Amino acid sequence: MTYEYPMGMMAASSYVSMVNAHFEEFGNPTEEHMAYVSVKNHGNAMLNPKAQSPMKLTVEDVMNSRIICYPFKMLDCCLYSEASAALILAPEEKVKELGIEKPIWITGVGAANTDCFIGNREDMGRLYSNIFAAKAAYKMAGLDYGKIKQQIDLAELHDAFSGQEVISYEELGFVPFGEGGPWIERTFEKSGEGPWLDGELPCCPSGGLIGCGHAVGATGIMSTGEAALQLRGEAGKHQVKTIENGRAISHSIGGPGAAYAAIIVMANEDGVKLNG
């Protein structure tokens, strides 16, 4: 309130600072890289009946949408939403006692904070909270940060702004630092006109926050629930093509300067495989 609010610092300008700093360091994500995320997530939302913003877009549509906060355009930003989401959590004994079918097990949880003031951060182009939360969650689940892309089947990410999703690919260990932009370009083009439900690692098959709407506070629960449905093979039309490892992650961030991050790793019963 004292130093940053009077300057007109809002959610978009706070995220864009991190994305611009990342661009300064690595030369990506470019505006096109961000547009790929927007087209992908709005497009995947076409198959999700609960999504608020299903749209069939082209990269040009995103590039030509009105500018919000350079270089974020309107279609790079999620819509704030009003919605609810719920998960039913139970201990292992209870699941067995009640004979619950197809439970999804939470096998790793990680949470971390970084400086709330972006100006305090030495590397403004990355969220260390994402890196530490991811490493902690993967470790608890017995997974490897460097090989995580091969060990999980999908990721529901916190794509409040398209550029942030690209940076998250790196922070969560899917690709090395600086390679998020080229990776989305490659995976986006492979799936042509979409939907983007297969490939090396499908991200935000539900449409994510950009496609579904961002019901602040309920969003992380929604993403976790969506990942759980995927692992059960019950996601419906936006079911990812392949469940090979029986594992997925959900990711959520929040707070001033997105300082807080949480990652959940989940798994279906004994790595059940499903092929669509």
Place this chain on the structure above:
Amino acid sequence: MDEFQAHEIRDRIKINYKYTYGGQSKFFIEVMNNKKLLGTKCTNPKCGKAWMPPRINCSECYSPAEWVEMKQSGTIEVSTIVWYTTSAFIKSVPYSIGFIKLDGADTALLQGIFSENLVPSKIKKGRRVKAVFSKEREGKMTDFFFVPEDEYERWIEKPEYEGGE
């Protein structure tokens, strides 16, 4: 008899309140009265981190920090141009904000960056900027802003602004 119908109109409740800057007050008083930018420096010799915006206690090692005058020139770390925002700021668009590391500071201050030609390349990382103050100051962050160093002389010649150093 007609059914009772309550008529509603739009009205407005105005609330005047005071918001205290507490231990940070000195920064705003010095901006208002003396056009000085004060930061703080951690008193722990093993740390000594220089904070801008100031912190009363070091956020790194929690030792007390002392007031120090900062230079009014610095370097842009990252910036953006805002074209759409909430109702409180919508009248100002397009405006640029950026994180600026003042010479001698270890942290970056978020502040407005004004330019005669507001384009992304003018306010890129690494560009040198200098503080310009409004002549009428209230002790708020909006009392000053930064401009590219090569535009500084022209900005402080404008009737509503003046230089600090």
